[in-house]
Amino acid sequence: MDSTLKLFSSAAVAGRKPSREEAEAAVRTLIAWLGDDPDREGLRDTPRRVVSAYEELYAGYPQDPGTLLARTFKDVGGYHDMVLVRDIAFYSHCEHHMLPFFGHVHIAYYPNDGVVGLSKMARVVEAYARRLQTQETMTAQITDALENALSPRGVAVMVEAEHMCMSMRGVQKQGSSTMTSRFTGLFHDEAAEREKFLNLVRPTGR
Template identity: 75%
Template sequence: MGTVINTLSAERGAQAAPRPSREEAEAAVRTLIAWAGDDPRREGLLDTPRRVARAFEELYSGYGHDPQEVLARTFADVGGYQDMVLVRDIPFTSHCEHHMVPFMGTAHIAYYPIDGVVGLSKLARLVDIYARRLQTQETLTAQIADALEAYLGSRGVAVMIEAEHLCMSIRGVQKAGASTMTSRFTGVFREDAAEREKFLNLVRPTFR
């Protein structure tokens, strides 16, 4: 539980940094265009700073949403269902915090409910909340699992993410097609190898 608290506290602290104005953001884009070697006063680039600022609002919209609110409403009238709930193949796009280059892939999420279940779309929304931030895949995996553990309440959570990183495929070593797998297990998934195997068997057909 200490790890969950530390992860979520660090997340809140990161969001507390002062936010520059839109004018400052657009000026920064003009500076980067000039640094790259082009002329930000060129006709085709005149509106680019404005477009980039608007794109950033969408690409990094996760900072403006609270995962606790997304997971707050649960449904208890599910006929006493207490077995695994799994949503697999949730597509996402995020941005590497090291190079601000996209990485994209799919997330698989499972949990064992205690007093009720959360709407299935909320799990996809939770992925987007964390994916639409500057991220590493490892942190993204941990944040999704920790939020479910802290705010939903369950007997166990399993999260697995498979993604391709453009910072690896279009720059640096330039190894297109390489995929990265990360996972996090809590509760019964961590304690019971049979439960982990059950989860893996259910998501394995999605692996390339």
């Protein structure tokens, strides 16, 4: 067993998160497996840079989306109509190939007992997007987070994304997009509310 495998084996036995040193060793192993020399000048610092990039790309793991939605504003002048934030851009990585998928999220809800700051919905998207994901799971997670935190009269979430695992490999079909949606409460029970949401999020030149 080489030194890299020993490091991962010891981490697994101890039930702990691998260290940064172990993560960088894993990157070195992958570079060597690809057939390149991890010690050549251009690649010498690549393991460190990759791990630093991963810390940013997967920064959603330590975040609790529930806390992002904990503060609500109840003094909204009696407003009870739909609140919609559309075109929230995101970047994520699929859990099957660790390749990027990216696009936009549209979120709407009907307030029940107050509203949440608009930026918080974008932060919830980021918290879930910056993890290994599937688009379907992320759609459900965003919906559940809003349901649990706000107890609204209804939530609508739509995600539009392009998946690099389809564009760069496999069928290699560039430009294809995947759409997922989930509706609760009024949006689930009343077709007119779903149609209102869909009309508001349909592309206007994008």
